[in-house]
Amino acid sequence: MYRNFSIVPNIIFGRGSFNQLDDILQTKRKGRDSYIVFVLDHVFRGKKLEGRLPLRGKDLLLHVNVTDEPKTKYIDQLVAEIRASNPVLPDGVIGIGGGSTMDIAKAVSLLLTNPGSAADYQGWDLITIPAVYHVGIPTLSGTGAEVSRTTVLTGPEKKLGINSDFTLFNQMVLDPELIAGVPKDQWFYTGMDCYIHDVESLQGTFLNEFSKAYGEKSLDLCRQVFLGDHPDRDDKLMMASYFGGMSIAYSQVGACHALSYGLSFVLGTHHGIGCCIAFDYLEDIYPEGVREFRQMMEKHDISLPRGLTKGLDAAAMDKMATVALGLVPLWENCLGKDWQQVMTRDRILDMYSRM
Helix, strand or coil: CCCCCCCCCEEEECCCHHHHHHHHHHCCCCCCCCCEEEEEEHHHCCCHHHHCCCCCCCCEEEEECCCCCCEHHHHHHHHHHHHHHCCCCCCEEEEEECHHHHHHHHHHHHHCCCCCCHHHHCEECCCCCCCCCEEEEECCCCCCCCCCCEEEEECCCCEEEEECHHHCCCEEEECHHHHCCCCHHHHHHHHHHHHHHHHHHHCCCCCCHHHHHHHHHHHHHHHHHHHCCCCCHHHHHHHHHHHHHHHHHCCCCCHHHHHHHHHHHHHCCCHHHHHHHHHCCCCCCCHHHHHHHHHHHHHCCCCCCCCCCCCCCHHHHHHHHHHHHCCHHHHHHHHCCCHHHHCCHHHHHHHHHHC
16 A cells, blocks of 8 residues: 655745745734744854744743754653743744754654653654644755654654654745855765765665655755755755655665664764764665765765774663664665565674774
8 A cells, every 4th residue: 555645735945035934923823822932953042043033922932952862851841841831832833953953843843732751652653633833944954854754852762753744844944045154064964864865765675756756856966065066055955855855755764874873872973974974884785875975075075983882882782783673664675575684683783893
């Protein structure tokens, strides 16, 4: 049976489009005492972007710390903070930042309407009540969080997303001006998340013409951005992120993302750089992609950290492997239904030991 999946219904793209946010939100404000929650990456505290937020009346501004990958307990804390400030549901939750910030906004919008902890919903289609209206506004491009039905969270037992059609944003605002001036390493690692989405989708066993169409265009844009020199590279990367997210929406990612989840859970490695570290050891699975990835690193003078797992005890290494192996759909997309005969625990432990 074919999966009937949802997509973000409202999209604005273009330089300066962030200026329309107030008009968008006016249509959602229900009355004089209503309010909207703005979830803003803490790096923008006191910066120009914070001053541009269309705050009104009882609106609540949350500066969220994304130094670490989002955790389920952090989502629970933010939801409790919102409820303590105002017992009424907000009219909207607006996530402004990189992938982690947008994932936090998605998770908060879900947990405001669904009971329990964020950890209760790590998995596929466990959410039963629609989220509060929520908007995604990326200030980094590459993760595809703006279009994804997943909010990736680290829980007490696992790193796994809240995967649901209700997770999807109701609106996204894609303004390339917002990603100007991002530090080079962060720009590269986040962009490579998109590039790796494309490689894993296009070489996966779940591939279909829908995913292929989006993935091929995203890959072409990534090559223009990271191997060429284009004055409109921010516009191109923002669209590559969108198309890459759409490509995996109807297929799946693969080995690199599974391995990066293990790194993140045990070592706290951020997703973008974690994907880059893992991808560099997957030449036997994605030979052309890894070779091109290394060309991109050379062009932008990027050096990956080494020796991350040196000194880890056997229990930590085993936990890392358990987290990676638990992502069954990713391995099946990568290696097929008999993936367990190919990707053994010993093979994964060997790869981790070399990282």
